[in-house]
Amino acid sequence: MWKLIDRETAGDGSDLFVAMTLVETGADAVLYTSTRYGGSVRGWSLAKGLDALSAPLPQGRSDAAGVAADLVYLPIGDGALLYGGGGTGGLFLRLMRSDGALATPLSLGAPKALKGNDLTHAAAVTLDDGRIAVIGGLARTDGIGTLIFDASGKLVSSAIGQTGAQAVTAVAATEIGGKDYILTLGDGAAPILKLWSMGADAALTERASLSSAQGLWVQAPTALATAALDGKTFAIVAAAGSSSLTVVQIGSSGSLTVRDHVLDDQNTRFGGATALEVVQAQGAVWVLTGGDDGGLSLLRLLPDGRLLSAGMLADTDAMGLQGIYGIAAQAAGDGLDVYVTSTEGGVTRLHATLPSGKLISGTAAVLSGGTGDDILMDGAGSQTLKGGAGADVFVMASDGRADTISGFELGKDRIDLSAWGLIRSLDQLTFASKSNGITITYGKEVLQVLSSTGKTIKAAQLSLSDLVDMSHLPPVLPDLPPSTNVPGGLTALRGSSAEDRLVGSGRADTLMGFGGDDTLWGNDGKDLIQGGGGGDELYGGNGADRIYGGDGKDVLWAGAGNDSLWGGSGDDTLWGQNGNDSLSGGNGRDLLQGGNGNDTLRGENGDDTLRGDAGADSLVGAAGADVLYGGAGNDRMWGGNGADLLQGGNGNDKLYGGSSNDKLYGENGNDSLWGDNGNDKLYGGANNDLLYGGAGRDRLEGGGAKDTLYGGGSADTLLGQDGTDKLYGENGNDWLEGGAGNDTLFGGAGADTLIGGTGVDALTGGTGADVFVFQRASDSAKGKPDTITDFSRGTDHIDLRPIDADAALKGDQAFAFLGTKAFSADGHGEVRVADHARGVLASIDINGDGRMDMEILLSHLSTLSASDFLL
Template sequence: MMLQFERVVATGSAALDSGIGDTALKTFNGDTYLYSVTGPGGGVAVWKLSDGLIPQLTDTVYFSGALATTAGRMGFPVSLAGEDQLILSVRYASGLVGYAMNPDGTLGQLHESSGLVGGGNLSAVAQVSTSLGDVLVLAQNDIGQIATYSVDAQGDLQLVQMVSAAVDSMQTVTIGANHVVVASDSISSSFTTFSVDDATGGLSAVDNSEVLATLGIAVPTKIDVVQAYNQSWVIVAGSESNSLSVMKLTSDGRLDPTDHVLDSRHTRFESVQDLSVVNVDGHVFVVAGGGDDGVSLFTLIPNGQLVYLDSFADTVESGLQNVEALSVAHVGDELQVLVSSQQDAGLTQLSVALPDLGVVRKGFGTVHGTAGADKLSGGILDTELLGGAGDDILIAGTGSTTMTGGSGADIFVMQFGSDPTTITDFQAGLDRLDMYDFPLLRTPGQLTFTATHQGARIGYLNEKVELISASGGGLTADQVFGAGFDGPDHIPVDFGDFGGLDPGSSDGVLGPVTINSETENPALAQAEIRFSLDGGGTVSVRTDEDGRFDLGLPPGVFSGELDIIKTYSTASSDINALDALQVLRMSVGLNPTWGAPAPENIIAADITRDGTVNALDALAILQTAVGQTSKHLPQWVFLDDDADLSGITRSNVDYETGVGVTIDGGGFATDMTSILLGNLEPV
C-alpha cells in the first residue's frame, strides 16, 4: 500500500487556508466531513470527502466579534444534549463555546453553555458515556486542571471533579464496563491514564510510571486510541524522541508497551507533531507526520507492533513543510489523508488505495487467507500460513512457521524467539522481509546470509529463516534486502530478552506458592513466564507489578512445561553477609546456625549453580551483599512443588526447574516452590 499525492485544496481565503492548527472528522448520514480550524483572525472551513473526488468545500465560518482575537486553533466534535457541536478553545470565555454541527456538515448557531469552571481556554476535550449520562472531560492548561462535567438535558454542564494535571492531547475509551482517559502533555513531557467512575464521572489516576520510564517518550505531542484484535491500544507520538510508541491498554487503565519505533532516513515522522489512526474492517492503519516534510504510513498487527508500509516526502506540488495536523478518513475504497502545514497554505490530500481487504486470522495448523489483503499470524504450534492472491502480511508464530504469500506483494514479519521459519515463494524485488522484532538488528550486515540452490538461509542469534525463491535458484542478499532495511528503527520494549530484569525489580515470595493465570501472583511480580508446548513452540510473557499475566493462547487444551525467570531485587536487602557466612559453614561441612539444612537451603546456597556448595558460592553471595559486581547474580528459581529433592546433598545439587501443566481455555493453576539463590533461611 502506498501514499499517493492527489492535490492541495484551499478555500481561496488566507484567513482559512494559512495556519491551520487542527483538523477534525465527523460523519453524518454516511458522509464524512473534515473541519479545519485556523484560530485568531481566521475561522473554520468544512470539506465533504468523497471516494475518488476532490474534497468539496461545504461551509466556511469566520470568527467575528470577541472570537476574532480569542479563538484558538483547535476544534473538538462533541455531543451535548443530543446536539453535535464543534467546541472551540476560547481565551477568557466563561462557558463552553462551540458551533452547532448540522446533519449536512454545515456549521450552525454559536452556543455558549453555562457551568464551566476555570474558563474556556481548552487544550483538549474528550467525551464518554457513563451510567451518569454523557460526561465531558476538559483539559484547562491555564489552571493546570482536568475537569469532568455531567451534561444535563439542556446541554448545560455540572462540575463533577477537578484533578491537577497539564494536558494537551486526550482520548477516552470504554473497555467492557470500564472507562479510561488517556492524556499527555508536551510541555511537561508527561503521560497519564485515569479510570472514570461509571456512577459519578470522577477520575482516578493510574500509576504507569515504571512502564513509561522504559520507553523514552520525549515531548508527547499526540495520542490516539484504537480498539482492534480484541484489545485496546494507545499510540503516542513523541516529538523530541522522534518516536511512535504502542501500548496495550487494560480496562483498569494499565499500560503494557508492545512497540517503540524511531524515525530513520527511510521514514518521515521526525519531530512528529500529529498522528491519526483508523480501523478499516479490522485492519488498523496509522499515519504520522512532523518536522521532516512528509508523512509515514503503518499498519498495526495483532501483537501490537507497527509494520511499515510507505512514506511520502514533500514535493514542489504538495504542501507538507513541517506537518502541523492531519486526519485520516476511510472513504469508499481508499484512505484519504488530509494534512496541514506550518508553512504551506491549504490542505494536502493524499490517498491510499485499499484493495479488497481480506481477513485477520491467527491460529495453528493451516491458516488460509483469501484473494484479498490478509493479515495471518502463526501460533504456538507448528503453523502453515497461506496468503493467497492479495498483498498479504504473514506473521511468524512462536512455533515452526511455513509461509506462502501467493502472487501479491507480501510482507513476511519475523518474530524473535520463534522456531525456524520457512518462506516458500519469496519474490525478489516484490516481497519484503520485516525483521525488526529481532533485537538490536539494524542492517543486513548483522545477519548470517547463505545462498542455497533454492534460495537463501538467514541466521541471527538463534533465529533461522529459510527462503525459497518463487522463481527458483539461489538468492543474494541484494535481491532480498536491496540497499538495506526500509522503515523505522524498532527499540525493544522488554529488556528481559537481554538476560533478565533490572536488579531493582520487585521482591518475590519464598517457599510454596500457587501460580494462577487468572489472579494476582505476589511471588511473580515482574517475572517472565515461559510456556513450552509439548511438540510446539514457546510463549514468553512478562507479568505486571501484581504478578498478573496472560499467555494469549488460542482456545483449546495445551500441555507443556511452565518455567519462571525472575531476578533479585537488591532494594529488598534479603541477601546479606549472614547468608554468606551460612554458606561458608556449609562449604566446610558445618550446618547453618539453625541446624541441618533442608534441600531447599542447599539449592539456595549453590548460587554459582555448579552442582556443589563451596567457598565460591559464599564469595558471590558476599559480593552481592556489599554491592560489588559478581558474575553469579542471585535469582529466583521455581520448582515443581511435588519434585523429589531427597537426593540433593552439598556435593550433589541437582534439580530441574519448572512444572508440567495442562492449560484448558487459557486458564490454569499449579503449585510450585520458590527459592531465592543466595538467601539462606530456615525452611
C-alpha cells in the same frame, strides 16, 4: 499508492487550519477546520470533494488569540462542535444543522468550578444517562477538568477532576468491557501516560501510568489515539521531540503495557510528529502520522501491538505537507481518503490505496498466503510461511526456533526481522547462500529463505530495508547482567574476534570488544568502552562513561551520568539518556538522541539525524544533509554543510542553516532563525520569532504572533502570516506579504512587491520600482486603510488587478479611474482620489453601487493619476 485529489487554499495566510475533525452526517461527511484562537471555523462537505458549506465563521472572543485551537465533536441532536479553550472564557459551542452547517455560537464563558481555566485537548464521552462529558487539560495550568452537557447542549456541570498533574498535551477516550476510560498524556522532563476510569458524574480514578521507567521513551508528546483490534485495546502515542510512535496495550483490568516503539528514519515521514489519525478499513487498523518531515507515513497496527510500515508519501510543492497540523481520514473505495492541514495553508485531499491481501497468523506448521499482498506472522515454534502471489511481508517472531519462508520473490516481498533485536546493519546478520535460496542467522534465530525461482539468493542482493521494517526499539531493554567485582579497583576486559559479552564491575572499567558483534555493559563507575570492529551494542550504565563504537553499525546507550559517545565509522545509533552528554556520530549516517539533560550532539560526516530531546541542547550537523530536532528546552542548532532540516521544537531556540539550501522550523517558542548561505526556507511557527534569510533566494514564513523577518540579499519571499509582523526585504527584488494582522512592510533596495493582507498595514517600498498589490477589499478596508509611506510617482504602482471590477461580466474586468470625480454607480468598479490630512486617499468602489468598499492612504503626496495604478 498515493494520489493527490485536491487542495483548497486561499493563499493569503487566512487558512492556516491548526485543528480539524471529520464528522459523519448520514449520507455525507463534513470536515470542520479551525484557525488559531481568535480566528475562524469552517465546514467542508466531502460528498463531492472539498465543498465549503459557508464562508469562514468567526470563532468568537478569545483572550488567547494566536494559540493553537481545538475542535471537539459532541453527539447532541444533529451534532455540535465545541471549540476554543485557549485561556479564560474562550469556549464556544455551535450546534450543527442536518446538512452539517454551523449555527450561531453559544459562549460558555469561564465556568467557576474550573477556576477561570478553559479546557484544551479534550475528548467527549456519552454517559449512561445520555449526558455528554467533556474531559480535557486545564489551559494555562496543570491538571484535568470536566464539563457535562445535557441532551440539548446546555452546560449543567463543571469540575476540576485532578490537580497537580503535568500539563496535558492530549486526551483520548475508550471503552473496555462496557466501562469508560480516559487516557491523558502529560508533558514534562519525564512525560507520563495515565489511564483513568470514569465513575458517577465523570469522576476520574487513576488506574495505571507509564513513564520512561516503564518504557515510554518519548519527548514532547503531541498526539494520542486509541484502537480496538482482535479483542484488544491499544493506545498510540506520537511525540515530536523524539520523533516516535509508541503502542501501548490497555489491559482489561486497567493495566498499561508498551508493545512497540518506532523511531522516524530515512524511510518514514513522521519526524517531529505532531498529528495522528487512526482509522479502520478493510478489516484492519491503519495509523496515519506526520509532522515536520515533509510528508506522511501510513502504518498498519498488527494484532500483537506492533506497527508495520505500509508506505510513506513525500511532500511536493502541490501537496502542502510540510509542518503538518492535522490529519483526518475515512474509508473510501479501495483505500482511504486523507485530509491534511499544514503550515502551508489550506486543506489537502489525498487518496491512499491499501494493500489487497490478508493477515495470516497462527501456530500451524504451514501458513499460506493467497494472490494478494499478504502479511504472514510467524508464531511460536518452527513454521513454514508461503506467501504466494503478490507483494508479501513475512513478520518473524523472536522464539529461538528455525523457520522457513517458501516462494520468496526477490525485489517484491519483504521480511521483517525487527523482533529479533536491534538490527541496524546487515553486518549483524550471518548469511549462507544455498542453491535454492539463503539462510539468515542472528544469535539463536535461524531463517531459511527459499526463492520463488528455485535459484540461489546472495547476501549482496538483499538490503536492510528488505529485512528490517522501520527503526523499532524493543519495548523492554535487556536486563543488565550482574557485576563482576574484581579486586584492585579497575577492571580491564578484552574480547576477541568473535561475538563477545563483557560485563564491567561497579568501578572504573575498561572494556574492549575488538572484532565481532559484541555486547558490552559498563555498569557503575567511570568506564571506558570500545566496541572495535563489528556491529556492537554498548551500554554505559551509571557514571561518566566514555564509549567508542569503532567500525561497523553500532548502538551506544549512555545511561545515567555525563557521558561521551563516539560512533566511529558505520551507520551508528547513539543514545545519551540521562545526564549532560556529548555525542559525536563520526562517519556514516548516524542517529543521535540526547535524552534528558543539556546535551551536545555533533553529526560529523554523513547524512545524520540529531535529536536533542529535553534540556538546553547544542546540535551541530557538520558535513552532509542532516536532520536536527531540538525538542524541549532552549536549543542552539547549526546545520553546517549540506541541505539540512532544522526543527526547534518547544522552547526559545536559535537555528543556523549554514551553507546550501536548508529548511528551518522554529515551532513553539520565541525562536531566532538564520538561513545563512543558500536558497533557504524558514518557518517561524508559534510565538514571536525572528527570521534572517541571509544570502540566496530565501522563503521566510512567520507563523502566529509578532514576527520579524529580514530577507537579506537576492530576491526573497517574506510571508508574515498571522499576527502583527514586521517584514524587511532588504536587497533584491523581494516579495513581501503581511497576511492577517496589522503589519509593517519595508521593501528595501530593488523592485519589490508588497501585499499587506488583512489588517491596517504600513507599506514602505524603498528604492526601486515597487508594486503595492491589493487582492481583496479586506486588504485595505473602509475606515481602516493601509498606508503607503513612500510612493514614488512614475516609478511605483498600485496594483488592483487581482480584484474583478465587474463580476457580472465574464473574465477579470479593469477598474475605471475617475480622478477626483464622484462614483457614478453604473455597476462597474471605479477608483477616485481625494485630498487627505496626511496625503492622498484612494477610494475604490468594487461592485459599482456608488459606495466605497475599500480605501488606500498614500502619505506625503498631493495627487495621483491613472498611470499610478495597474487597474
